[in-house]
Amino acid sequence: MNKKNFKSGFVALIGRPNVGKSTLLNKVVGQKIAIMSDKAQTTRNRIQGVYTDADSQVVFIDTPGIHKPKHALGNFMLKTAYSALQGADAVCVVVNAAEKIGPGDRLVIERAKNVQVPLFLLINKIDLVSPEQVLQAIESYKDLADFAQVFPISALEGNNVPELVEGLKEVLPQGPQYYPADQVMDHPEYFVVAEFIREKVLILTREEVPHSVAVKVESMVRNEDDKIEIHAVIIVERASQKGIIIGKQGQMIKKIGKMARRDIEKLLADKVYLDLFVQVQKSWRDRMTNLQDLGYELDNY
Incomplete structure:
Protein backbone atom coordinates (compact mmCIF):
# COMPACT_ATOMS: atom_id res chain seq x y z
CA MET A 1 0.00 0.00 0.00
CA LEU A 172 -10.82 12.69 -3.09
CA PRO A 173 -7.88 14.33 -1.31
CA GLN A 174 -4.76 12.54 -0.14
CA GLY A 175 -5.41 11.36 3.39
CA PRO A 176 -5.12 8.64 6.00
CA GLN A 177 -6.74 5.21 6.10
CA TYR A 178 -9.53 5.86 8.64
CA TYR A 179 -10.62 2.24 9.09
CA PRO A 180 -8.86 -1.15 8.95
CA ALA A 181 -8.86 -2.59 5.42
CA ASP A 182 -11.27 -5.41 6.33
CA GLN A 183 -13.85 -3.16 8.04
CA VAL A 184 -16.92 -2.42 5.90
CA MET A 185 -19.10 -0.44 8.33
CA ASP A 186 -18.75 1.92 11.26
CA HIS A 187 -21.87 0.91 13.18
CA PRO A 188 -21.66 -1.59 16.03
CA GLU A 189 -22.95 -5.06 15.20
CA TYR A 190 -26.02 -4.80 17.46
CA PHE A 191 -27.23 -1.80 15.41
CA VAL A 192 -27.07 -3.79 12.17
CA VAL A 193 -28.69 -6.81 13.86
CA ALA A 194 -31.63 -4.60 14.91
CA GLU A 195 -31.87 -3.23 11.36
CA PHE A 196 -31.96 -6.73 9.85
CA ILE A 197 -34.85 -7.69 12.14
CA ARG A 198 -36.71 -4.47 11.25
CA GLU A 199 -36.19 -5.17 7.54
CA LYS A 200 -37.91 -8.58 7.88
CA VAL A 201 -40.87 -6.98 9.68
CA LEU A 202 -41.23 -4.44 6.84
CA ILE A 203 -40.96 -7.12 4.14
CA LEU A 204 -43.28 -9.70 5.73
CA THR A 205 -46.03 -7.48 7.16
CA ARG A 206 -46.24 -5.25 4.07
CA GLU A 207 -48.83 -2.47 4.52
CA GLU A 208 -50.19 -3.79 7.83
CA VAL A 209 -47.36 -2.46 10.00
CA PRO A 210 -45.98 0.69 8.37
CA HIS A 211 -43.13 2.73 9.78
CA SER A 212 -44.41 2.54 13.33
CA VAL A 213 -41.96 -0.25 14.11
CA ALA A 214 -38.57 -0.12 15.80
CA VAL A 215 -36.24 -2.82 17.06
CA LYS A 216 -34.02 -2.72 20.13
CA VAL A 217 -31.41 -5.40 20.81
CA GLU A 218 -31.48 -5.95 24.57
CA SER A 219 -28.53 -8.36 24.77
CA MET A 220 -26.03 -10.24 22.63
CA VAL A 221 -23.93 -12.88 24.44
CA ARG A 222 -22.35 -16.23 23.67
CA ASN A 223 -24.30 -19.00 25.44
CA GLU A 224 -23.28 -22.41 26.76
CA ASP A 225 -24.09 -24.01 23.37
CA ASP A 226 -21.43 -21.74 21.79
CA LYS A 227 -24.13 -19.80 19.91
CA ILE A 228 -24.53 -16.04 19.98
CA GLU A 229 -27.76 -15.54 21.91
CA ILE A 230 -29.63 -12.39 20.91
CA HIS A 231 -32.68 -11.00 22.72
CA ALA A 232 -34.46 -8.26 20.82
CA VAL A 233 -37.74 -6.39 21.25
CA ILE A 234 -39.89 -5.23 18.33
CA ILE A 235 -41.67 -2.00 19.30
CA VAL A 236 -45.00 -0.98 17.73
CA GLU A 237 -47.53 1.77 18.43
CA ARG A 238 -50.77 -0.23 18.63
CA ALA A 239 -51.95 -3.55 20.08
CA SER A 240 -53.40 -4.50 16.68
CA GLN A 241 -49.90 -4.22 15.17
CA LYS A 242 -48.53 -6.47 17.91
CA GLY A 243 -51.09 -9.10 16.90
CA ILE A 244 -50.05 -8.85 13.25
CA ILE A 245 -46.34 -9.28 14.06
CA ILE A 246 -46.95 -12.28 16.34
CA GLY A 247 -49.39 -13.78 13.81
CA LYS A 248 -51.72 -16.74 14.09
CA GLN A 249 -50.25 -19.19 16.63
CA GLY A 250 -46.99 -17.20 16.55
CA GLN A 251 -46.34 -18.05 12.88
CA MET A 252 -45.39 -14.52 11.75
CA ILE A 253 -42.83 -13.83 14.48
CA LYS A 254 -41.27 -17.26 13.81
CA LYS A 255 -40.93 -16.36 10.13
CA ILE A 256 -39.41 -12.94 10.98
CA GLY A 257 -36.94 -14.63 13.33
CA LYS A 258 -35.97 -17.32 10.83
CA MET A 259 -35.30 -14.85 7.99
CA ALA A 260 -33.45 -12.37 10.23
CA ARG A 261 -31.33 -15.13 11.75
CA ARG A 262 -30.01 -16.08 8.30
CA ASP A 263 -28.74 -12.54 7.62
CA ILE A 264 -27.34 -12.15 11.15
CA GLU A 265 -25.42 -15.44 10.92
CA LYS A 266 -23.86 -14.24 7.66
CA LEU A 267 -22.93 -10.90 9.22
CA LEU A 268 -21.41 -12.43 12.37
CA ALA A 269 -20.07 -15.57 10.65
CA ASP A 270 -21.40 -17.53 13.63
CA LYS A 271 -24.35 -19.62 14.79
CA VAL A 272 -27.13 -17.50 16.31
CA TYR A 273 -30.03 -18.11 18.69
CA LEU A 274 -32.54 -15.29 18.20
CA ASP A 275 -35.28 -14.57 20.74
CA LEU A 276 -37.87 -11.95 19.70
CA PHE A 277 -40.74 -10.41 21.62
CA VAL A 278 -43.13 -7.55 20.83
CA GLN A 279 -43.95 -4.49 22.93
CA VAL A 280 -46.52 -1.69 22.45
CA GLN A 281 -45.31 1.88 23.08
CA LYS A 282 -48.00 4.34 22.02
CA SER A 283 -46.81 7.22 19.78
CA TRP A 284 -43.13 6.32 20.29
CA ARG A 285 -42.18 8.18 17.09
CA ASP A 286 -43.35 11.49 18.56
CA ARG A 287 -41.34 11.31 21.77
CA MET A 288 -37.72 12.38 21.64
CA THR A 289 -36.94 10.35 24.80
CA ASN A 290 -38.23 7.20 23.11
CA LEU A 291 -36.20 7.94 20.01
CA GLN A 292 -33.05 8.35 22.08
CA ASP A 293 -33.71 5.06 23.90
CA LEU A 294 -33.88 3.37 20.51
CA GLY A 295 -30.56 4.81 19.39
CA TYR A 296 -31.74 7.75 17.28
CA GLU A 297 -29.34 10.35 18.68
CA LEU A 298 -28.30 13.16 16.37
CA ASP A 299 -25.21 13.88 18.48
CA ASN A 300 -23.78 10.57 17.29
CA TYR A 301 -23.78 11.63 13.66
Whole structure:
Protein backbone atom coordinates (compact mmCIF):
# COMPACT_ATOMS: atom_id res chain seq x y z
CA MET A 1 0.00 0.00 0.00
CA ASN A 2 1.46 3.33 -1.05
CA LYS A 3 0.68 5.47 1.98
CA LYS A 4 2.34 8.50 0.39
CA ASN A 5 -0.25 8.85 -2.40
CA PHE A 6 -3.10 7.23 -0.48
CA LYS A 7 -6.45 8.96 -1.07
CA SER A 8 -9.35 8.92 1.34
CA GLY A 9 -12.52 10.79 2.10
CA PHE A 10 -16.22 10.82 2.85
CA VAL A 11 -18.94 10.60 0.21
CA ALA A 12 -22.58 11.37 1.07
CA LEU A 13 -25.33 9.48 -0.78
CA ILE A 14 -28.45 11.64 -0.84
CA GLY A 15 -31.80 11.39 -2.61
CA ARG A 16 -35.53 10.89 -2.29
CA PRO A 17 -36.83 7.79 -0.49
CA ASN A 18 -36.54 4.50 -2.34
CA VAL A 19 -34.12 5.56 -5.10
CA GLY A 20 -31.71 2.72 -4.20
CA LYS A 21 -29.07 4.35 -1.96
CA SER A 22 -28.86 1.37 0.42
CA THR A 23 -28.67 -1.10 -2.48
CA LEU A 24 -25.77 0.91 -3.90
CA LEU A 25 -23.97 1.00 -0.55
CA ASN A 26 -24.25 -2.79 -0.18
CA LYS A 27 -23.00 -3.30 -3.76
CA VAL A 28 -19.97 -1.05 -3.27
CA VAL A 29 -18.78 -2.63 0.00
CA GLY A 30 -19.52 -6.14 -1.27
CA GLN A 31 -21.86 -7.27 1.49
CA LYS A 32 -25.16 -6.36 3.09
CA ILE A 33 -24.83 -3.66 5.75
CA ALA A 34 -27.87 -1.49 4.98
CA ILE A 35 -31.43 -2.81 4.97
CA MET A 36 -33.49 -2.84 1.82
CA SER A 37 -37.22 -2.90 1.28
CA ASP A 38 -39.54 -1.41 -1.30
CA LYS A 39 -41.09 0.78 1.39
CA ALA A 40 -40.00 4.40 1.34
CA GLN A 41 -37.77 5.74 4.13
CA THR A 42 -36.36 2.39 5.19
CA THR A 43 -33.06 3.93 6.31
CA ARG A 44 -33.41 5.99 9.51
CA ASN A 45 -29.87 6.62 10.67
CA ARG A 46 -26.83 7.58 8.65
CA ILE A 47 -25.04 4.34 7.84
CA GLN A 48 -21.39 4.47 6.88
CA GLY A 49 -20.02 1.84 4.53
CA VAL A 50 -16.28 1.60 3.90
CA TYR A 51 -14.64 0.71 0.58
CA THR A 52 -10.88 0.09 0.72
CA ASP A 53 -8.41 -0.90 -1.97
CA ALA A 54 -4.61 -0.69 -2.34
CA ASP A 55 -4.46 3.06 -2.84
CA SER A 56 -7.67 4.51 -1.40
CA GLN A 57 -10.43 4.39 1.16
CA VAL A 58 -13.88 5.78 0.41
CA VAL A 59 -16.30 6.13 3.33
CA PHE A 60 -19.86 6.20 1.98
CA ILE A 61 -22.58 7.76 4.11
CA ASP A 62 -26.04 6.39 3.29
CA THR A 63 -28.77 8.78 4.43
CA PRO A 64 -32.52 8.59 5.02
CA GLY A 65 -34.56 9.63 1.98
CA ILE A 66 -35.46 13.32 1.80
CA HIS A 67 -39.19 13.66 2.48
CA LYS A 68 -41.72 15.89 4.24
CA PRO A 69 -41.59 14.90 7.94
CA LYS A 70 -44.83 13.99 9.74
CA HIS A 71 -43.48 13.30 13.27
CA ALA A 72 -40.39 13.60 15.50
CA LEU A 73 -38.83 10.53 13.87
CA GLY A 74 -39.33 12.12 10.44
CA ASN A 75 -37.65 15.33 11.63
CA PHE A 76 -34.75 13.30 13.00
CA MET A 77 -34.36 11.47 9.68
CA LEU A 78 -34.33 14.74 7.74
CA LYS A 79 -31.74 16.36 10.04
CA THR A 80 -29.63 13.19 9.74
CA ALA A 81 -29.76 13.32 5.93
CA TYR A 82 -28.77 16.99 5.74
CA SER A 83 -26.06 16.71 8.39
CA ALA A 84 -24.36 14.07 6.20
CA LEU A 85 -23.53 16.86 3.74
CA GLN A 86 -21.40 18.60 6.35
CA GLY A 87 -17.82 17.41 6.13
CA ALA A 88 -18.34 15.35 2.95
CA ASP A 89 -15.57 15.44 0.33
CA ALA A 90 -18.06 14.62 -2.44
CA VAL A 91 -21.83 14.28 -2.70
CA CYS A 92 -23.71 11.76 -4.84
CA VAL A 93 -27.30 12.68 -5.67
CA VAL A 94 -29.15 9.44 -6.47
CA VAL A 95 -32.24 9.60 -8.70
CA ASN A 96 -34.51 6.95 -10.24
CA ALA A 97 -34.19 6.51 -14.02
CA ALA A 98 -37.64 4.92 -14.12
CA GLU A 99 -39.39 8.02 -12.76
CA LYS A 100 -39.76 11.52 -14.17
CA ILE A 101 -37.92 14.30 -12.34
CA GLY A 102 -40.07 15.60 -9.47
CA PRO A 103 -40.08 18.36 -6.83
CA GLY A 104 -38.38 16.02 -4.36
CA ASP A 105 -35.42 15.51 -6.73
CA ARG A 106 -35.18 19.27 -7.30
CA LEU A 107 -35.19 19.90 -3.52
CA VAL A 108 -32.36 17.37 -2.98
CA ILE A 109 -30.26 18.91 -5.76
CA GLU A 110 -30.85 22.47 -4.44
CA ARG A 111 -29.63 21.38 -0.98
CA ALA A 112 -26.64 19.51 -2.38
CA LYS A 113 -25.58 22.49 -4.53
CA ASN A 114 -24.92 24.52 -1.36
CA VAL A 115 -22.03 22.24 -0.40
CA GLN A 116 -18.79 23.36 -2.01
CA VAL A 117 -17.56 19.90 -3.02
CA PRO A 118 -17.77 17.87 -6.27
CA LEU A 119 -21.36 16.87 -7.00
CA PHE A 120 -22.05 13.58 -8.78
CA LEU A 121 -25.39 12.64 -10.33
CA LEU A 122 -26.21 8.90 -10.17
CA ILE A 123 -29.12 7.89 -12.39
CA ASN A 124 -30.01 4.55 -10.81
CA LYS A 125 -32.20 1.63 -11.92
CA ILE A 126 -31.06 1.74 -15.56
CA ASP A 127 -31.83 -2.01 -15.63
CA LEU A 128 -35.54 -1.05 -15.61
CA VAL A 129 -35.52 1.35 -18.59
CA SER A 130 -34.40 1.61 -22.23
CA PRO A 131 -31.15 3.37 -23.29
CA GLU A 132 -33.33 6.15 -24.78
CA GLN A 133 -34.96 6.76 -21.38
CA VAL A 134 -31.53 6.92 -19.75
CA LEU A 135 -30.48 9.62 -22.22
CA GLN A 136 -33.73 11.52 -21.58
CA ALA A 137 -33.09 11.35 -17.82
CA ILE A 138 -29.55 12.72 -18.27
CA GLU A 139 -30.94 15.58 -20.38
CA SER A 140 -33.62 16.48 -17.82
CA TYR A 141 -31.16 16.66 -14.90
CA LYS A 142 -27.96 18.06 -16.37
CA ASP A 143 -29.00 21.74 -16.28
CA LEU A 144 -30.08 21.67 -12.63
CA ALA A 145 -26.53 21.80 -11.25
CA ASP A 146 -22.90 21.83 -12.30
CA PHE A 147 -22.31 18.10 -11.85
CA ALA A 148 -18.69 16.94 -11.76
CA GLN A 149 -19.76 13.67 -13.41
CA VAL A 150 -22.97 11.87 -14.33
CA PHE A 151 -23.15 8.08 -13.96
CA PRO A 152 -26.09 6.00 -15.19
CA ILE A 153 -25.93 2.96 -12.87
CA SER A 154 -27.75 -0.13 -11.72
CA ALA A 155 -27.05 -0.54 -8.01
CA LEU A 156 -28.78 -3.93 -8.16
CA GLU A 157 -26.88 -5.36 -11.15
CA GLY A 158 -23.66 -3.42 -10.54
CA ASN A 159 -23.55 -1.64 -13.95
CA ASN A 160 -21.06 1.25 -13.87
CA VAL A 161 -20.54 0.93 -10.09
CA PRO A 162 -16.76 0.22 -10.40
CA GLU A 163 -16.48 3.23 -12.76
CA LEU A 164 -18.32 5.38 -10.21
CA VAL A 165 -15.87 4.36 -7.45
CA GLU A 166 -12.93 5.24 -9.74
CA GLY A 167 -14.53 8.62 -10.52
CA LEU A 168 -14.94 9.36 -6.81
CA LYS A 169 -11.35 8.36 -6.05
CA GLU A 170 -10.17 10.97 -8.57
CA VAL A 171 -11.74 13.85 -6.61
CA LEU A 172 -10.82 12.69 -3.09
CA PRO A 173 -7.88 14.33 -1.31
CA GLN A 174 -4.76 12.54 -0.14
CA GLY A 175 -5.41 11.36 3.39
CA PRO A 176 -5.12 8.64 6.00
CA GLN A 177 -6.74 5.21 6.10
CA TYR A 178 -9.53 5.86 8.64
CA TYR A 179 -10.62 2.24 9.09
CA PRO A 180 -8.86 -1.15 8.95
CA ALA A 181 -8.86 -2.59 5.42
CA ASP A 182 -11.27 -5.41 6.33
CA GLN A 183 -13.85 -3.16 8.04
CA VAL A 184 -16.92 -2.42 5.90
CA MET A 185 -19.10 -0.44 8.33
CA ASP A 186 -18.75 1.92 11.26
CA HIS A 187 -21.87 0.91 13.18
CA PRO A 188 -21.66 -1.59 16.03
CA GLU A 189 -22.95 -5.06 15.20
CA TYR A 190 -26.02 -4.80 17.46
CA PHE A 191 -27.23 -1.80 15.41
CA VAL A 192 -27.07 -3.79 12.17
CA VAL A 193 -28.69 -6.81 13.86
CA ALA A 194 -31.63 -4.60 14.91
CA GLU A 195 -31.87 -3.23 11.36
CA PHE A 196 -31.96 -6.73 9.85
CA ILE A 197 -34.85 -7.69 12.14
CA ARG A 198 -36.71 -4.47 11.25
CA GLU A 199 -36.19 -5.17 7.54
CA LYS A 200 -37.91 -8.58 7.88
CA VAL A 201 -40.87 -6.98 9.68
CA LEU A 202 -41.23 -4.44 6.84
CA ILE A 203 -40.96 -7.12 4.14
CA LEU A 204 -43.28 -9.70 5.73
CA THR A 205 -46.03 -7.48 7.16
CA ARG A 206 -46.24 -5.25 4.07
CA GLU A 207 -48.83 -2.47 4.52
CA GLU A 208 -50.19 -3.79 7.83
CA VAL A 209 -47.36 -2.46 10.00
CA PRO A 210 -45.98 0.69 8.37
CA HIS A 211 -43.13 2.73 9.78
CA SER A 212 -44.41 2.54 13.33
CA VAL A 213 -41.96 -0.25 14.11
CA ALA A 214 -38.57 -0.12 15.80
CA VAL A 215 -36.24 -2.82 17.06
CA LYS A 216 -34.02 -2.72 20.13
CA VAL A 217 -31.41 -5.40 20.81
CA GLU A 218 -31.48 -5.95 24.57
CA SER A 219 -28.53 -8.36 24.77
CA MET A 220 -26.03 -10.24 22.63
CA VAL A 221 -23.93 -12.88 24.44
CA ARG A 222 -22.35 -16.23 23.67
CA ASN A 223 -24.30 -19.00 25.44
CA GLU A 224 -23.28 -22.41 26.76
CA ASP A 225 -24.09 -24.01 23.37
CA ASP A 226 -21.43 -21.74 21.79
CA LYS A 227 -24.13 -19.80 19.91
CA ILE A 228 -24.53 -16.04 19.98
CA GLU A 229 -27.76 -15.54 21.91
CA ILE A 230 -29.63 -12.39 20.91
CA HIS A 231 -32.68 -11.00 22.72
CA ALA A 232 -34.46 -8.26 20.82
CA VAL A 233 -37.74 -6.39 21.25
CA ILE A 234 -39.89 -5.23 18.33
CA ILE A 235 -41.67 -2.00 19.30
CA VAL A 236 -45.00 -0.98 17.73
CA GLU A 237 -47.53 1.77 18.43
CA ARG A 238 -50.77 -0.23 18.63
CA ALA A 239 -51.95 -3.55 20.08
CA SER A 240 -53.40 -4.50 16.68
CA GLN A 241 -49.90 -4.22 15.17
CA LYS A 242 -48.53 -6.47 17.91
CA GLY A 243 -51.09 -9.10 16.90
CA ILE A 244 -50.05 -8.85 13.25
CA ILE A 245 -46.34 -9.28 14.06
CA ILE A 246 -46.95 -12.28 16.34
CA GLY A 247 -49.39 -13.78 13.81
CA LYS A 248 -51.72 -16.74 14.09
CA GLN A 249 -50.25 -19.19 16.63
CA GLY A 250 -46.99 -17.20 16.55
CA GLN A 251 -46.34 -18.05 12.88
CA MET A 252 -45.39 -14.52 11.75
CA ILE A 253 -42.83 -13.83 14.48
CA LYS A 254 -41.27 -17.26 13.81
CA LYS A 255 -40.93 -16.36 10.13
CA ILE A 256 -39.41 -12.94 10.98
CA GLY A 257 -36.94 -14.63 13.33
CA LYS A 258 -35.97 -17.32 10.83
CA MET A 259 -35.30 -14.85 7.99
CA ALA A 260 -33.45 -12.37 10.23
CA ARG A 261 -31.33 -15.13 11.75
CA ARG A 262 -30.01 -16.08 8.30
CA ASP A 263 -28.74 -12.54 7.62
CA ILE A 264 -27.34 -12.15 11.15
CA GLU A 265 -25.42 -15.44 10.92
CA LYS A 266 -23.86 -14.24 7.66
CA LEU A 267 -22.93 -10.90 9.22
CA LEU A 268 -21.41 -12.43 12.37
CA ALA A 269 -20.07 -15.57 10.65
CA ASP A 270 -21.40 -17.53 13.63
CA LYS A 271 -24.35 -19.62 14.79
CA VAL A 272 -27.13 -17.50 16.31
CA TYR A 273 -30.03 -18.11 18.69
CA LEU A 274 -32.54 -15.29 18.20
CA ASP A 275 -35.28 -14.57 20.74
CA LEU A 276 -37.87 -11.95 19.70
CA PHE A 277 -40.74 -10.41 21.62
CA VAL A 278 -43.13 -7.55 20.83
CA GLN A 279 -43.95 -4.49 22.93
CA VAL A 280 -46.52 -1.69 22.45
CA GLN A 281 -45.31 1.88 23.08
CA LYS A 282 -48.00 4.34 22.02
CA SER A 283 -46.81 7.22 19.78
CA TRP A 284 -43.13 6.32 20.29
CA ARG A 285 -42.18 8.18 17.09
CA ASP A 286 -43.35 11.49 18.56
CA ARG A 287 -41.34 11.31 21.77
CA MET A 288 -37.72 12.38 21.64
CA THR A 289 -36.94 10.35 24.80
CA ASN A 290 -38.23 7.20 23.11
CA LEU A 291 -36.20 7.94 20.01
CA GLN A 292 -33.05 8.35 22.08
CA ASP A 293 -33.71 5.06 23.90
CA LEU A 294 -33.88 3.37 20.51
CA GLY A 295 -30.56 4.81 19.39
CA TYR A 296 -31.74 7.75 17.28
CA GLU A 297 -29.34 10.35 18.68
CA LEU A 298 -28.30 13.16 16.37
CA ASP A 299 -25.21 13.88 18.48
CA ASN A 300 -23.78 10.57 17.29
CA TYR A 301 -23.78 11.63 13.66
